[in-house]
Amino acid sequence: MSTYTAPLKDMQFVIRELVGLEEVTALPGWGEVNAELVDAVLGEAAKFAQEVLDPLNRSGDQQGARLADGKVTAPDGFAQAYQQFVAAGWNGLGGQTAYGGQGLPHIVSMPVQEIWNSANMAFCLCPMLTSGVVEAMRVHGSPEQQQQYLAKLTSGEWAGTMNLTEPQAGSDLSAVRTRATPEGDHYRLRGTKIFITWGEQDMSENIVHLVLARTPDAPEGVKGISLFIVPKFLVNPDGTLGERNDVKCVSIEHKLGIHASPTCVLSYGEGKGAIGYLVGEENRGLEYMFTMMNHARLGVGVEGVAVAERAYQHALDYAKTRVQGREIGQRSGDRVTIIHHPDVRRMLMMMRAQIEAMRALSYLAAAALDKSKHHPDERERGRQQALIDLLTPIVKGWCTEQAVEIASTGIQVHGGMGFVEETGAAQYLRDARITTIYEGTTGIQANDLVGRKVAFEKGATALAVIEDMRRLDARLAQAGAAEFTAMRESLKEAVDGLEQATRWLVETYPKNAKAAAGVSVPYLKLFGTVAGGWLMARAGMLAHEKLSDPEADHEFYKAKVATARFYSEHVLPNALLLAREVSSGADSVLALDAADF
């Protein structure tokens, strides 16, 4: 059984050299953050993940969360691991210092999240949702609410959940029916919420649910939804825990993956009604919830990177130990490990190249997020905000779609042994499978990208990113190495395809939004693929430059150049197909009427 080792070298390379840690740490408020601190944080996070979270990944999958008498019990060892996690202060990594957090930038917290998720994705969902609740309350909560909840949520002593979905209200939240009736300084909530991740558990002292519900005279649709804080245990004015609130877990789902994470059906107000406190103003709940959603969407994108990395490590370990057959073309001699077979190598390279590209894009998004909040220049903040708005659906949609494919390739490397659960490779595919669905399916991400991001601003940010991509060509030409000649050509074709597709969408969307929506997922994948190719080419160029330094880590940089080249030859050509699919494939999507199926 292989175990997880955090890919610290690649993380450090992306953080420092590719994305530029210094640009982030130069921003006001992060003077104390430097490369040494980041190394120390990543090193200790890796240690904790490898020694505490990783050993519970398999057992948690096998045992699963259990429900009895309205109480959910996490798999063995989870509660203790959670308490260790909280005691070690990890929950507060990115949290505000005013509430006991460490206030570290996303360029640090995102790699740490990747590490947690590789070690144990089901476990990590709990702290991830808590940080989403913290973010929503930080922005929209009243000072009193912040005072009452943020310190405990930042430390992780209390966990947070997000309650959107109802049986009839999935991707379409306008159909939310949960009722909130005013009563003095609070509301009474009644209704059923489903798919509530870690909605009930035995790991934290309290759970703070953020719940979407309608007040009695609220308008129909999305403009009539408000956001409420509903704590599992009511909080007394002195901060101690009071009465149990009228919310209970009535069942947990049997799922394909993330077995250790309880997905709860929560019933609000079976008795007197669950006490809830309004966040911000009435009827603006969905807008507030999106603060949390955007945050969570990047988090899910990183889950994709993380599970893919884990699947890769597992497959690599197997390929290096499984002996089967002789080298191709050899009729005699020793049998070799399967990593000697070219197609196994191709699969491993494919996994590796895609993962490195996904990691680069996610961390780039993290840096953009930091700059969008902390840059002293307002215009630059606006520019970075537009960039992060554009990148969020791509990181979420593309990284998770890739993760499913990569985890599947991981099984393929194992052959028949991958299909049996015993080897553990299957868990990564099962776990990865949810990532393209929750926090908005890939289709929802693509609609967001095409409609609200690209078409809405007439492609401004997308075309600016494309210009950035084009600028790399001159630098690649300067690098002069033979590897880069083919890479430049491949990148240029791909960027041309992306630009063409972007222009087609900007033109088509106002006239025929349906046609644009029909090819929005291929466009999202196209953007991810080309952005990945751009970043890998840049990584390859930086690595090539480093190779002239005799002190540098030649093994790492040589591998980076080779991986970048593989990406440009095996992954990037897909951009041409995707671009064509976007520009000329819309009609056939809707050629048949719904009735024709």
Add this chain to the structure above:
Amino acid sequence: MKVLVTVKRVIDPYVKVRVKSDGSGVETANVKMTMNPFCEIAVEQAVRMKEAGVVSEIVVVSIGVQQCQETLRTAMAMGADRGILVETGADVQPLAVAKVLKQIVEKEQPKLVIMGKQAIDDDSNQCGQTLAALLNWPQAAFTSNIVVNGDSADVTREIDGGLEKLTLKLPAVMTTDLRLNEPRYVTLPNIMKAKKKPLEVVKPDALGVDVTPRLKVLKVQEPPKRSTGVKVADVAELVAKLKNEARVI
């Protein structure tokens, strides 16, 4: 009382060590390094003693290249109060280590020195004992329990025949065995705080110690590959093979 703890930066125990192609040693460039696990146990012991109110200050010392500062920061994140790096790029051998530490001890005047029993890279297992001899202090190597009572300490040592219990007069040098404690995970707030703790850098020359190696490494090579085993039919054949082929009995 003041405690001095030593830490060594070594190749991470989970890394597969590779011999340099010229046979002059093992590859350490661009290899993940970490605190020697026995030193970690020593730091943990000191921190626990501080938390119990027995110790007032923990000074942590390392000898080696500039990157040993990271190892010192880790020790400070675990709870040590300040660090001293004796910076040198030389291959510092056990006697030189003990001599350097003697100078530091004389300057710092700790009541107790806690060291790992050995470092997992060269497994010398000499520094603690040599330091005690140079200082002419009592020593207890391979401890699995330490209880300080004023000016003396009761310790349990792990020896070949079992456990040995001793009472030592302080000041003394002690080295840690595996079962003394289980080191804690460093907390994130303490990593941040450790950045601000004082770290002094001195050179061996300034301490008046010559760290030039006295032992010469002739060659380092991979252990021979294990050859395929054979199945023996019975005990008699096994004994015969051990006697005649392996010549071990």
